[in-house]
Every structure is written in C-alpha cells, then in structure tokens.
Amino acid sequence: MTANNLINIVRQVTFWAIIGLGALLTLIGGDFDLSPGSVVGLVSVLSAMTIQADLHNSLVLPILVTIGVGLAVGLVNGILIAYLNMPAFIATLGTQLLVRGLALYISNGRPVSNLDETFTFLGGGSIGIIPVPVIILIILALLTWYLLKYTRLGRHIYAIGGNAQAAVVSGVNARAVKLFTFVFAGVMAAISGMILTARVASGQPSLGEQFEMKAISGCVIGGVSLKGGIGSVYSLICGILVIGVLNNGMDLMNVSGYMQQIAEGVILILAVLLDVFRSRTAK
Amino acid sequence: MSNTPLLKMEHIRKVFPGVVALDDVSLTIREGTVHALMGENGAGKSTLMKILTGVYARTEGTILWQGKELDTSSITNVLESGITMIFQELNPIRTMKVCENIYVGREPYKIRGILLDRKKIVEDTRALFEDLGITDIDPNEMVGNLTVAKMQMVEIAKAISYNAKLIIMDEPTSAISEKECQHLFRMVNNLKQRGIAFIFITHKMDEVFQISDEITIMRDGTYVGTYDAGKITHDELVRLMVGREITEMFPKEEAKITDVKLEVSGLTVPGLLEDISFQVHKGEILGFAGLMGAGRTEVMEALFGIRKISSGTIKIDGKEVQIHSPKDAIKYKIAFLTEDRRTTGCFLPLSVRDNIMVCSYDQVSNGMKKISIGKEKKVCKEQIERYAIKTPGQDQIIGNLSGGNQQKVLIARWLLTQPDIIILDEPTRGIDVGSKSEIHKMISRLAGQGVAVIMISSELPEVLGMSDRIMVMYEGKITGEVLREEANQEVIMRYASGITDEAV
Known part of the structure; x- marks a missing residue:
C-alpha cells in the first residue's frame, strides 16, 4: 500500500464518513435513516445551480441552500418518526424516493456542469497536503464527538436508544431528541453532498446512491448497535476505514463492479450478524 | 359417573432458582363443578395453573386426570386431554373472523391443503353457537370488533369445540360489565349441567359466592384448604387468605411528620381512575395497597405526567402546579422509581x-x-x-x-x-432479602430527612411495616384510608376486594 493509495482511500471514505456521523446519531438513538443518499443528489443539483446563478461566485448561497435542504429533509423524517410514530424504515424509504425524484425533476435528469473554481476547491483542493474534504470531516467529527461526550443532548441520545420509555420517565424529551438526530443526519448528508459535488465538479441528480448503506455498514462494522444506545465516533471511523480498504483493495485487484456490489451486500449482512451475536452474548 | 375426580393434583412443588414458588399444593376438581382458586398476589395461583397446562414443569408431585397420569410435557398434549385455559389478556387473532378464530389450525378443506371449505367453517360455528345458546355473535364478524365479554364467549366456544372437560378462566370478570358477567355465569351454569368443570381465578368475593361450588385458598405458595362455598363466610375467607403474622422486621424509624407537601384532588383518567384524592406530608410514608390492576401505578403515572388526566388538581406546598410530562414533575422535585425495572427503569446497554x-x-x-x-x-x-x-x-x-x-x-x-417527593412503585419486587432490607432502611432514612414518600406495594407485610398511613384502591377508586395503628391485613384485604360497607 502506497501513500498515494492511502490518500485515495481517505478521499473516498470521507463522503461516507460525513454521512456516517449522521447515521451514527440516528443509530445510537435506536433508529436509522435511509434518505441521505438522495439528499446528496438533491444538494448536488441545487448547489450547482445556485453557484452558477450567483454572479459573484460567492459560496454563501450554495451553503445556505445545502444546509436548508438538509434541515428540511431531516425535519420531515424526524416529524414523521418522532411525532407521528411512523416506523423509520418506511418513513425514510419514502423520503429517499421523494427526494431523489425531486433531484431528477429539478435537473431534468441532466448534470449541471461548468462550476466555478471557488466552489470546486471545496472538494478538490488541499490545504498543505491535507485535502479540504478531509479537513471538513475532521471538524465535523470533532463536533460530533464533543456533542456525544460532553453535552446533555448527546447523553440523552444514548438514553433514548438504550430505552426510550425509561428515558421519558427520566425527564428526557424523547421526541425532540429523536427529531434532532434526524435533522443532524439530514444536514450531514447535505454537507457531504455539497463537497462531493465540488469534487466531481458537476451537479448530478443521481449522486450518492446507496451512500446510506455504506454509512450504516461502516457504523455496524465498527461496533455501533442496530438496537440503539451503543456507539461512538471512533467506532464509526474504524468501520468506515474497513469498508474503504475493502473497496480500494477490490479496485486494485480489478474486481468487477458487479462483483463489488455482491461483496458489499455480503459485508452488510455479516456486519448485522455480528451485531446480533454481540447483543446476544451481552445478555 | 364414578367417584374418580376429574382432576387431582397432589403435593405439587415448584422451585425456581432460589425461590420455592409452590410447596405441597393439592387441588381436586370434580366433574361439573365450578372451583374458585383464591389467594393474594403472589400466592402461586398462576404458577399452579401454568404447571397444570404444561407451561412450567413441576419439580415434584403428581397430576391425575380422570384417574390417569396426565402428560404435561407439552401444552398441546394438555389441550388434547381436554384442559383449556382462557387467559386474562385474551389473545385471539383480531384481524380474523370469529369462525376462523375458532377453527384456526384445523380448518376443514374441500381439497386437502388447497381449498378451504369456508361454508362449513361458518356452519359449524353457527351450530356450535346454537348449541351453547350464543345468539348475539355473528360468525362472520371480525374478532377485533367484539367486546371483551363476547371474545370470552368465543374463547369458551372454542374450548368446547375442542371437547374441553375443564376450562380455566383467569380473572374472567375483571374487564366486563355486570350484565355481561351475569350472561357469562348463565353460560357457565349451562355447561356445568353437561359435566364440564371450571376453575375460576378471581379476587371478587361476591362473584365467588355466586358462581362457585368449592373454593381452594392458597397463600405464599402453600395450600391452605378447600372449602364448600355454601359453608364459609366473607370474613373467614379473607382471614384464610392473608392469615399470616408479620414475621419480617421492618426498620421503620420514627420520622417527624410536618406540613402537607403534596395534595392531589379529584384526579380522573377516564376508564382508569375515578376521583382520586390524597395528601402526603413531609416526612411521611404513605402506602398504596390494592390488588394488581387496581390502578395504583396509574395514579402515580398521572401524577408524574406520564398519563393525561381529564380532571383533577395537584398542589405542592399549597400551590397548584401543572404537570404535563415527567420533565415537569422532575422540575417540581418529584422522583418516580417505576415498577418495572427492565421496561421503564434501566438503560440496559448503558453503563452504571x-x-x-x-x-x-x-x-x-x-x-x-x-x-x-x-x-x-x-x-x-x-x-x-x-x-x-x-x-x-x-x-x-x-x-x-x-x-x-x-x-x-x-x-x-x-x-x-434531591427530590422532595419520591414515589416508589414496588420498590422491592424480585429482589433478594439482603438488598430488600437495605432499601427499607433507605426509605426510612428518606422520611427522616423530611422527604414525602409514596410507596406502592403488593406485599401486605411491607405496606403494613413501612407506612404511616395506607390508601387502599379497588378498580380505579380509593376505597379506604387506614392509619398505621388501625392497619392489619384483614382490613386492607377487605377494602382491596371492594368490600366497603360491611361491618368488621
């Protein structure tokens, strides 16, 4: 493995890892979110369109649009699940389809290209030898780590995932906390979408397909429990790196794309099996 | 028929790890009789029935069914022998029709395994209902649309269609109206004529005397005796059910009881609680006694903001407060140690x-x-x-x-x-003796510090030993208030069984 290789892996996993931070919170809270991949697509289209429309080529508008999309999708997911008691699987599968459809509709299915350099720097540029996306990931990961470890809100996320009923009795506003995890997941997906768009230098409605699965697999491989209450930023990073190395390895060995997809399916199933066994031995 | 009893359970013993749940219990059921099985919470009635129906394996003892050893190795075997249990929480398949529920798992086919004979299912059900005198249930109705009483009828009909000789009913009247209850009893009386026997597990005294022929009383996992329903009185029954002296020591220390800390008045939750009013003073331990399902936990949930109340006021230190969620309650310095550690207490995957x-x-x-x-x-x-x-x-x-x-x-x-008011719901249930007395000491100490303590307990000795005052509940209402000096097991059991006006 060369240094170049390593940078490749890190670049590749950065986008999944940022989504993974959101997945981490929803999983610790005892739910999961299937919509992030679609959020990437919608953000890609909209941020590309706004950067083209903005005559001053400033980043303000694209960033606002990005955060706005993340907040909106997160709020819809959170309200459906936390306040209207919908199962997360169905609710976020619904938004997954809806948001992807929206991205395709707005862009007419075509990519938006010719993006300004101030924007593409976010995805392709480096400060020193460190790529900008990696810097963004480090900042977001530290933020998430702090949130989980040092704030009441973070601890309450563990509480609702550990036992939602007991959390309510303990005075935790479980609905609000759950809503927060989905909004956070939405915003993380949106940020990932924006820098990925900058990296590929065009807005693509189909960008980010199945990223949510990469993020969830990464979490579970790292030891985040699907039943809630267990997980940390550290476990997410470890798990995502495993996935990155596997992907990179398969690329290097010229494994075909179809075969890679099969392998990813197998890995996801194995990861979930691992989680089942872990929680069984804990009993 | 012969003198062989239908069922004879003898010297039944059941040991769970660390606990003797049943010790030398016997039960004899004669054909065509209704037998009431009575005792306090935890007396071992359910355990005995679970042994009979094959849910638990017994440690020792014999079970004779029509004079022969009964094979209780599986629930199906017992069912096929003619013993059916109808549980308190009825479990029909609510999304299926009445007739489908009765014949589920043994549906008649036109072509075996492929084509159901729907007409025959309906006809058979109709014939069965006619035979039993059930006129007001349509075999094609969805079970989910039926009242609890009608679901019971369906369950009984199902049992009969299995040729049951003995039907066990666990608290059958706890969720049905007086009229429906009489209807049920008429049906039971009819079936008695055909030689079918019933075991009723119930707490309601008046019903026991109305319907049963014999009464078996259990206490603390042991057999007290079997009595002819015609020859025993309410009071004797109550005495036999509790009949034990308080042997355990409770470290109740004298605490100075001062001002009223909490005042609840007219608390009502439709269908669950009716006009609940009580006060707790600083330094006082207020016990809440009653049978399971009497609504004690629900009162505390309403007080703590878990359950919505339709009317009633809560005052703390004389000032009215609004509590809409546990968060509000905690803000007013109320703490609530819930009954069920696993579901509403512990965060099991998390650290201490x-x-x-x-x-x-x-x-x-x-x-x-x-x-x-x-x-x-x-x-x-x-x-x-x-x-x-x-x-x-x-x-x-x-x-x-x-x-x-x-x-x-x-x-x-x-x-x-640092609560000012603490609610303890069954604080020592399922806990070893050592921890139990530590918890009792701690409760006493809290009262000594001026905390207002509310303690729910189904163990009468615990309530009597720890409380300064005891509220007794029955079916969502407070039926009695007893001071420590006046309290004894008989008084509390009487209030807890809904007997309020009889002379002591």
Whole structure:
C-alpha cells in the first residue's frame, strides 16, 4: 500500500464518513435513516445551480441552500418518526424516493456542469497536503464527538436508544431528541453532498446512491448497535476505514463492479450478524 | 359417573432458582363443578395453573386426570386431554373472523391443503353457537370488533369445540360489565349441567359466592384448604387468605411528620381512575395497597405526567402546579422509581454511570453546558458508595448487575435529583432479602430527612411495616384510608376486594 493509495482511500471514505456521523446519531438513538443518499443528489443539483446563478461566485448561497435542504429533509423524517410514530424504515424509504425524484425533476435528469473554481476547491483542493474534504470531516467529527461526550443532548441520545420509555420517565424529551438526530443526519448528508459535488465538479441528480448503506455498514462494522444506545465516533471511523480498504483493495485487484456490489451486500449482512451475536452474548 | 375426580393434583412443588414458588399444593376438581382458586398476589395461583397446562414443569408431585397420569410435557398434549385455559389478556387473532378464530389450525378443506371449505367453517360455528345458546355473535364478524365479554364467549366456544372437560378462566370478570358477567355465569351454569368443570381465578368475593361450588385458598405458595362455598363466610375467607403474622422486621424509624407537601384532588383518567384524592406530608410514608390492576401505578403515572388526566388538581406546598410530562414533575422535585425495572427503569446497554446520571447532567456541567467527566465520575463514585451498589466499576454495563443492584442504581439515580417527593412503585419486587432490607432502611432514612414518600406495594407485610398511613384502591377508586395503628391485613384485604360497607 502506497501513500498515494492511502490518500485515495481517505478521499473516498470521507463522503461516507460525513454521512456516517449522521447515521451514527440516528443509530445510537435506536433508529436509522435511509434518505441521505438522495439528499446528496438533491444538494448536488441545487448547489450547482445556485453557484452558477450567483454572479459573484460567492459560496454563501450554495451553503445556505445545502444546509436548508438538509434541515428540511431531516425535519420531515424526524416529524414523521418522532411525532407521528411512523416506523423509520418506511418513513425514510419514502423520503429517499421523494427526494431523489425531486433531484431528477429539478435537473431534468441532466448534470449541471461548468462550476466555478471557488466552489470546486471545496472538494478538490488541499490545504498543505491535507485535502479540504478531509479537513471538513475532521471538524465535523470533532463536533460530533464533543456533542456525544460532553453535552446533555448527546447523553440523552444514548438514553433514548438504550430505552426510550425509561428515558421519558427520566425527564428526557424523547421526541425532540429523536427529531434532532434526524435533522443532524439530514444536514450531514447535505454537507457531504455539497463537497462531493465540488469534487466531481458537476451537479448530478443521481449522486450518492446507496451512500446510506455504506454509512450504516461502516457504523455496524465498527461496533455501533442496530438496537440503539451503543456507539461512538471512533467506532464509526474504524468501520468506515474497513469498508474503504475493502473497496480500494477490490479496485486494485480489478474486481468487477458487479462483483463489488455482491461483496458489499455480503459485508452488510455479516456486519448485522455480528451485531446480533454481540447483543446476544451481552445478555 | 364414578367417584374418580376429574382432576387431582397432589403435593405439587415448584422451585425456581432460589425461590420455592409452590410447596405441597393439592387441588381436586370434580366433574361439573365450578372451583374458585383464591389467594393474594403472589400466592402461586398462576404458577399452579401454568404447571397444570404444561407451561412450567413441576419439580415434584403428581397430576391425575380422570384417574390417569396426565402428560404435561407439552401444552398441546394438555389441550388434547381436554384442559383449556382462557387467559386474562385474551389473545385471539383480531384481524380474523370469529369462525376462523375458532377453527384456526384445523380448518376443514374441500381439497386437502388447497381449498378451504369456508361454508362449513361458518356452519359449524353457527351450530356450535346454537348449541351453547350464543345468539348475539355473528360468525362472520371480525374478532377485533367484539367486546371483551363476547371474545370470552368465543374463547369458551372454542374450548368446547375442542371437547374441553375443564376450562380455566383467569380473572374472567375483571374487564366486563355486570350484565355481561351475569350472561357469562348463565353460560357457565349451562355447561356445568353437561359435566364440564371450571376453575375460576378471581379476587371478587361476591362473584365467588355466586358462581362457585368449592373454593381452594392458597397463600405464599402453600395450600391452605378447600372449602364448600355454601359453608364459609366473607370474613373467614379473607382471614384464610392473608392469615399470616408479620414475621419480617421492618426498620421503620420514627420520622417527624410536618406540613402537607403534596395534595392531589379529584384526579380522573377516564376508564382508569375515578376521583382520586390524597395528601402526603413531609416526612411521611404513605402506602398504596390494592390488588394488581387496581390502578395504583396509574395514579402515580398521572401524577408524574406520564398519563393525561381529564380532571383533577395537584398542589405542592399549597400551590397548584401543572404537570404535563415527567420533565415537569422532575422540575417540581418529584422522583418516580417505576415498577418495572427492565421496561421503564434501566438503560440496559448503558453503563452504571450513564444510568445514574441521566436526570442530573446539569449538576456536573459548567456554565457553557459542558459536562465535566471528572465531576461526573466523582458524583457517581459517591452514589455507588452511599447506596452500597455492588459493581466492578462505573463503566460496567447495568445489564450485568443483579436485580437488587440494578434497583439500587435506579434509587441512586433518583436520589441524586434531591427530590422532595419520591414515589416508589414496588420498590422491592424480585429482589433478594439482603438488598430488600437495605432499601427499607433507605426509605426510612428518606422520611427522616423530611422527604414525602409514596410507596406502592403488593406485599401486605411491607405496606403494613413501612407506612404511616395506607390508601387502599379497588378498580380505579380509593376505597379506604387506614392509619398505621388501625392497619392489619384483614382490613386492607377487605377494602382491596371492594368490600366497603360491611361491618368488621
């Protein structure tokens, strides 16, 4: 493995890892979110369109649009699940389809290209030898780590995932906390979408397909429990790196794309099996 | 028929790890009779029935069914022998029709395994209902649309269609109206004529005398006796059910009882609680007694903001307060140690520390709302020492602790909030004797510090031993208030069975 290789892996996993931070919170809270991949697509289209429309080529508008999309999708997911008691699987599968459809509709299915350099720097540029996306990931990961470890809100996320009923009795506003995890997941997906768009230098409605699965697999491989209450930023990073190395390895060995997809399916199933066994031995 | 009893259970003993649940219990049921099985919560009635129906394996004893050894190795075997149990929580398949429910698993086919004979299912059901005199249930109705009483009828009909000779009903009248109850009893009387026997598990005295021929009383897992229903009185029955002296010692210390801390008046939750009013003073331990399902937990849930109330007021220190959620309740310095540790208490995957701290993060945070891990560990260490929690460390997952230690962790959690009012719902259920007396000492100490304590307990000796005053509930209402000096098991059992106006 060369240094170049390593940078490749890190670049590749950065986008999944940022989504993974959101997945981490929803999983610790005892739910999961299937919509992030679609959020990437919608953000890609909209941020590309706004950067083209903005005559001053400033980043303000694209960033606002990005955060706005993340907040909106997160709020819809959170309200459906936390306040209207919908199962997360169905609710976020619904938004997954809806948001992807929206991205395709707005862009007419075509990519938006010719993006300004101030924007593409976010995805392709480096400060020193460190790529900008990696810097963004480090900042977001530290933020998430702090949130989980040092704030009441973070601890309450563990509480609702550990036992939602007991959390309510303990005075935790479980609905609000759950809503927060989905909004956070939405915003993380949106940020990932924006820098990925900058990296590929065009807005693509189909960008980010199945990223949510990469993020969830990464979490579970790292030891985040699907039943809630267990997980940390550290476990997410470890798990995502495993996935990155596997992907990179398969690329290097010229494994075909179809075969890679099969392998990813197998890995996801194995990861979930691992989680089942872990929680069984804990009993 | 012959003199061989239908069922003869003799010298039944059941040992669960560490506990003798049943010791030398006998039960004899004659054909065509109704037999009431009575006793306090935890007397072992359900355990005995679970042994009979093959849910539990007995440790010792014999079961003779029509004079022959009964094979209780599987639930199906017992069912095929002609014994059916109808549970308190009825479990029909609500999304299926009445007739489909009755014949589920043995549907008649036109072509075996392929084409159902729907017409025959309906006709058979109709014939069955006609035979039993059930006229008001349509075989094509969805079971989910039926009232509880009608579902019971369907369950009985199903039992009969299995050629049941003995039908066990666990608290059959707890969820149905007086009229429906009479209807049920008429049906039971009819079936008696055909030689079918019934075992009724019930707490309601008047019904026992109305319907049963014989009464067997159990107490603390032992057999007290079997009596002819015509030759025993209410009072004798109550005395036999509780009939034990208080042998355990409760470390109740004298505490100074001062001003009224909490005043609840007219608390009502439609269908569950009716006009609940009581007061608790500082330094007082107020006991709540009653049978399971009497509504004691529901009162506390309403008070703590878990359950919505339709009317009623709550006053703390004389001022009316609005409590809409547990968060509000905690703000008013109320703590609630819930009944069920696993479902509403412990965060099983989390550490002892997380479990202790969950309500009190503000205490260990700085001005920027940042939690100080150091402070957190220090506070936890103090709590673990103060309440003598046996754990290898703060990071231990709470799921790995014993029940008694889990309970102590939860107590540590609530006392860390420094409550003025603490509600303890069955604080010592399922806990070893050692932890139990530690918890009792702690309750006394709290009262001594001026905390207003409300304690729900189904163990009468515990209620009697610990409380300064006892409220007794029956079917969502408070039926009696007893002072410590006047309290004894008979008085409380009488109120708890809904007998309010009879002379003592």
